[in-house]
Amino acid sequence: MHLDHSESFPQRHTYSADPLRPDGSRRALRVGLGGPVGSGKTATVAALCRTLRDRWQIAAVTNDIYTREDAEYLRREAVLPPERITAVETGACPHTAIRDDISANLEAVEHLEETLHPLDLVLVESGGDNLTATFSKGLVDVQIFVIDVASGDDIPRKGGPGITTADLLIVNKTDLAPHVGADLDTMAVDAKRQRGDLPVIFTSLTSDDGIREVADWVTGHLAQWRAGAVAV
Numbered sequence: 001m002h003l004d005h006s007e008s009f010p011q012r013h014t015y016s017a018d019p020l021r022p023d024g025s026r027r028a029l030r031v032g033l034g035g036p037v038g039s040g041k042t043a044t045v046a047a048l049c050r051t052l053r054d055r056w057q058i059a060a061v062t063n064d065i066y067t068r069e070d071a072e073y074l075r076r077e078a079v080l081p082p083e084r085i086t087a088v089e090t091g092a093c094p095h096t097a098i099r100d101d102i103s104a105n106l107e108a109v110e111h112l113e114e115t116l117h118p119l120d121l122v123l124v125e126s127g128g129d130n131l132t133a134t135f136s137k138g139l140v141d142v143q144i145f146v147i148d149v150a151s152g153d154d155i156p157r158k159g160g161p162g163i164t165t166a167d168l169l170i171v172n173k174t175d176l177a178p179h180v181g182a183d184l185d186t187m188a189v190d191a192k193r194q195r196g197d198l199p200v201i202f203t204s205l206t207s208d209d210g211i212r213e214v215a216d217w218v219t220g221h222l223a224q225w226r227a228g229a230v231a232v
């Protein structure tokens, strides 16, 4: 059964996770990464871990429907020590596990926080989904939506909550634009129209340091979070 109905889950987006630990300090910032299948979510998580791991204490939770492939990839690439990477097998539509019944993901995040205390940043990667997928605010504090140019340069125009409301939109695989006839200027104009002042970053993760702008964005949010300036 497909449970993606607001009437079934009227509580969606109506509560927030407590930002404080029992000792009064701020818990880790939780950043969700969602987006269509194959857009580059795992590659973004891997690149963020490589770039930020010397400065911050990081852990990651991955979601796959029937496997643990994304976590295995991150462990194989040694982007973090293996105990800092947890796989959640959702067994159903990926958005159900990040929005409607977040218990398995929340348990994984809280377990990492307890066993690896103190963490600064937890990255939660959704399984690949469609343009409607967003995270519950009870699971993550900020959300990144990752699309790619190879899936069509009309994707930003199509909108949907991921594109219109995510705190950051990443348009990945810009290196492929000339090969697939994607017009990056059109994508930028459409994204701006859909998102107003919300930020959009174009990335190519095959380039050296292609993640830099995104890493700086995450660092900026983390600094605000630690200063208590991010509302949840």
Ligand SMILES: Nc1nc2c(ncn2[C@@H]2O[C@H](COP(=O)(O)OP(=O)(O)OP(=O)(O)O)[C@@H](O)[C@H]2O)c(=O)[nH]1
Pocket (backbone or CB within 6 Å): 035, 036, 037, 038, 039, 040, 041, 042, 043, 044, 070, 127, 128, 129, 172, 173, 174, 175, 176, 203, 204, 205, 206
């Ligand atoms: N050319 C190019 N390939 C990329 C880029 N980023 C990721 N890829 C490749 O795209 C493929 C999919 O990337 P992933 O990071 O696994 O995508 P994903 O969104 O995590 O995929 P799912 O978890 O299956 O939804 C892989 O073969 C990556 O190496 C990029 O910027 N440019």
